[in-house]
Amino acid sequence: MTLISRSILGSVAACAFALPAAAQDYCGGQVASGAWIGGNEANSDITSADDYREQLALVLLGNAHVSLFSLSAPTDVRIEAQGRGTGDPVIELLDGSGAVVGSDDDSGGGTSSMAMLSLQPGQYCMRTTSYDSAPLTATVRIGRSDQEALTEGGMNAGVDTTDTTDTTEPTDNTDTTMDPPPLDTAMTDTDACGGAMMLGSGPVDAMLDAGVSATNSINSVPTYAFELSSSASLTLTAENEDADPVLTLTSEAGEYLAENDDYDGLNSRIDMTTPLQAGTYCLQLEALSDGDLPVTVALTGYDPAAAAMALYDQGEVAPPLDGSYPITELGALAGRTVTDAQMSGDTANWYSLEVTQTGLLLIEAIAVSNGDPVIRLFDDVGREIGYNDDYGQGLDSQIAARVFPGTYLLALTDISDSSPRLRLVMERYVPAQ
Template sequence: MRLVLTVLATCAALPAAAEEAPFCGGISLVGSWVGGASETSDLTGADQLVDLAARVPIAGHAVHLFSLSEPGTVRADIRAVPDGDPYAAIYDETGNEVASDDDSGGDLGARIVADLPAGTYCLASRSYETSILDVSVLLGPADLFEYGDLLPPTRVVAPETGGCGADDVALFSETPVDAATLETPIAMTAPAAAQPALQFALAQEDLAMTITAVSETGDPLIRLRGPSGEILEENDDFDGLNARIDLRDPPGLGVYCVEVEDLDDGGTPITVTLGAFDPVAERLRRLARMDFAPGPDDPVQPEHLGELQTELVATAPSSQDAIWFTMDLPQGGLMVLEAVATDADPELRIFDRAGREVAHGDDSFGSFDSFVAYRAAPGRYTIGVRARGDDPSGEIRLLAERFVPAQ
């Protein structure tokens, strides 16, 4: 068990360690040295973690100061007590934000793992809540942490780095990557202006990889260049505004470089992750998006609704992942399907027995509901329904009707 140094600091009642002065370029006039004073707050070579308790005021932040006498990797875990949604950022002594995070620590907790040069820094804890938030902050050299069930660490490059081909380009890894390296995805976070490229050397042939770029408010674009500088792939808006490249068949060993752009020009952090391509997870992800209908060997199996003689009705939870149904048409006719919801934006797709998509419906007749009319032959059809957009709620009702020509 590791020893932990505990310090209490609140913004409502300041302890003796708190000082009033412009800190980190003026981001705050009030802050507390994590060790009680500047000379005892150097994290370089520390053998204990610092455990801080802080109170974040409404529309404010709790600031803790620390220093590094040598470059090092620092980690901070910020969790609400007993619950809430904290946000954290690290600023250098001039007031530049060099690292930030929200929700990477699990259970809405924030986690930062940053490679920092020597200097003085401010760790600012903020809140998305509309009331005062109590937080716990665990801070220290990254190698003192035992990650346990936490998500893979997000590594943040603090200083600005160069683009592809530059001597100071940021590196995903100091050593060439192989399958073992990518068992835990490598994630790095910074604005595109500060980190326009990320480089890695491939040490294993035929290693399929996935590269993603995610930002809460930005619009990331990523471009992958091969060992000869050629553009292999480029992607924008793969999932919402986020980008993704699946490199299933890399051209060979050598140095690869990922160029990162923010089309929103907002200067917001973008998390770029390099990991092993998982074909099973990729198929499930595409099934969830209704790119194709599930097959007999897929873990996702449709609910069979029976024969569509005249009318069938089913309900499904409003989910961004597809819910699947099958139905049989004993005779041909006009098949009409509607997906209706009050608190979601439903989308539906119809696939025939050969797995071909034959109809798609979304936002019909000026509403968010979906309507499809398809002249169908007899046979079994698979219907996928899902909710588009963020945070869907309620249920989606599926109505299927069959019409035949009048005799």
């Protein structure tokens, strides 16, 4: 008699029967369709699942694979994607309202992606895309923190390997190489988090509106601590792209809460939309580039409006068409339209266009001067229907998408270190009669 292990049988069943969910809007309308990670909705409750759930993701033409799952109770969840061959997956997690609650690239080890999150009950959408828009085949796994991990990073997540032996004098927070940060830099020594530097001279609750921060190199201060006297939703950032910081949040006992790398360029940001309870927390930093450079770590209260505005500025989420965010109107798209754009830093240029007939829309972003454009196309309710960076052998971008009559939004960003002039070329093709 042939025996099949439970874990293999469970994985095969999840992959073989991960059929697309019936077409409808998920995650606040940000996702039009996806596949339940457990094959159906009932089998995709990670809270009660007897084992992790797994899918095979096939990503083509700059699109995304969407894995749907739910939680019936507060749960510590691990999401992972591991590419096959040279594939480089990027993952992003949306909650039921469509807000991005987590994202990652490469924290799984190598080119694999991994994030561990403490999530509340509800439905969630995990989007897997290809980092360079090349065709991607990847294994996607969603499970609890107590279940088997897929990636090397997932196996080691939550393990604090930082040497906390302090052999140096506390670093002076006054940094002569950078402009002083605008936030309160009060810090004290503490026994919390293995002798970490404390942000603030006590509970930071009263400082959250103005914020509290400190600037030091990661090699000199790899861990900070802060204290809350009541529950609060927080935003935590680590900034200096030349250092490429990775930011990890844990409880004082070492419980993993969240991690981020490359939220804004190479800077890191964690939005704890679910309030943290009163207690002491630890911020651990790692420099993927230069650990001797000064990195500014800041802690503020979470501002939903500011967080949404930041996503609009990055071109990752479509702004509303109500005039509250600047959008250049291009009107009805003719057969071919050419538009030049002067970029300013990392902020996206947004365009709206009207399509009057069903057909194919071809969009190219070309660097007139030295630049590295990225484009994203959304429909009028904010669903992403196209994305590309580095089409072909160069740094220019191209999207080809089937469109229907209606309004579309296009985000143009540049990820080079300059503020180049870019050229948008849009061509519309209609079916032969």
